[in-house]
Amino acid sequence: MLTAENLGKSYDGRSVISDVSFTLAEGETLAVVGPSGCGKTTLLYLLSGLSAPDEGRALLDGRPITGPAADISIILQDYGLLPWRTIIDNVALGLKIQGMGRKERMERARAQLAEVGIVGRDGDYPANLSGGEQQRVAIARAFVTRPRLTLLDEPFSSLDALTRERLQLALLDAWQVRRVPYVLVTHSLEEAVMLGQRIMVMSARPARPVAVFENPGFGDARIRDTEACFALLRELRHTVEAQW
């Protein structure tokens, strides 16, 4: 359903990512890891249509991605919630942009918030919520429009370890309900193993894929405690370290 063909992007004449190609099938998940600042976020921006590639192209269901669209949702670093809008308005924003009536979009946003465990906080503002709660709202906002594809940019990086683990499970649960494919960018190898069916390791700048690992244990909430997880983590660490 998602195809990246030789994607490349430069800023001020400096190549940030180069020759990135991969495919993502219906219901699949992909985690992208690599050295800090290698261009992982740029890749997501190209896939979301927020930024246009200088080389290559990205296709969703065979159609080139030429700009942001309702069927691709992105969870930005630091959540991207609008501080001047209430929780419910933040979640319903995508539906509002699509032209859905107020009553219907509020009902849907409320149901989506309940799905991520946020109930009775409609009138609160993002600043009223903890980091973990804000991230849940961001997940609800990404899923409420029923996108064909979700992109996640370091979604849990600013959370404490316990909250991060809880939200990883929440994301996994949400994925298991609708099997919406996602591409997750993270600097945490453990998170990549927890949330990626396949894990793509990128090189340092300009970022290009250097290896793709299959993750047979994906979907198991207790994957962290398995021997297979440790083995995969070891392999990933070696591959990533070789890129520094």
Add this chain to the structure above:
Amino acid sequence: MVKLFAAMLRYGLVILVLGILWKLTALSLGGVVLPHPEDALAALAEAMTTRIFWEHFGVSLYRSVTAMALAWVTAFPLGLVMGSVRRVDKIMAPFVFLTYPVPKIVLLPIFLLLLGLGDTSKIAMIALILGYQILVTTRDGVRSIHPKYFDSVRSLGGSNMDVLREVLLPAALPHGFTALRLGTGVSVAVLFFVESFATTRGLGYMIMDAWGAMDYLTMFSGILGMSIMGAALYEVANVLERKVCRWMFLRAKD
């Protein structure tokens, strides 16, 4: 209700401290040039029972509120456009920043010549001075909006109109309101100055007229009246800001 009571208590304390300082200064000066506060307050209370005081007060209030509204409706949208449309900013910014340091108050004679001796010239003068503050603050505020908010709306398929409604406008409002709130002091100061010339109405005229006649108690009634008006305008702007930009006054949870 508790907040209102706390605000009134704060004001009360400040008035008490200022009153004590005033009383001590009046005692040290012998109470001739500077009347005792209780005499000035008694004079104000008496003035407030007269029609002429409220006429002056009403005229001054009308001039400053109209000027503030005029400054807001012209400068805020312009600041919004300058902050968000680079091409407009490139053309407008040199005009704004070259003329910003010029003391606009020196243009008063020209305003009086062009717009006449009535309210229009006075309102235009105050609006011009206040407008610059609102324009510059709003424009800089819009330019400081984090790009992630634009991405946030655009990633949902938002159009330019959605970005304006969901990001630019709500993010710019606090800057515009802060400028308006801080500008109330400036607008009352300018009001006093413009009412010192070519008019027979307004608190500024009342103060200057009483000063010329060495009627210091009436002069202080005017000064207190203008202070009350300035404080009231500041509080109205403050309440408006808190109502419209509620999110600005929240405390983060963690």
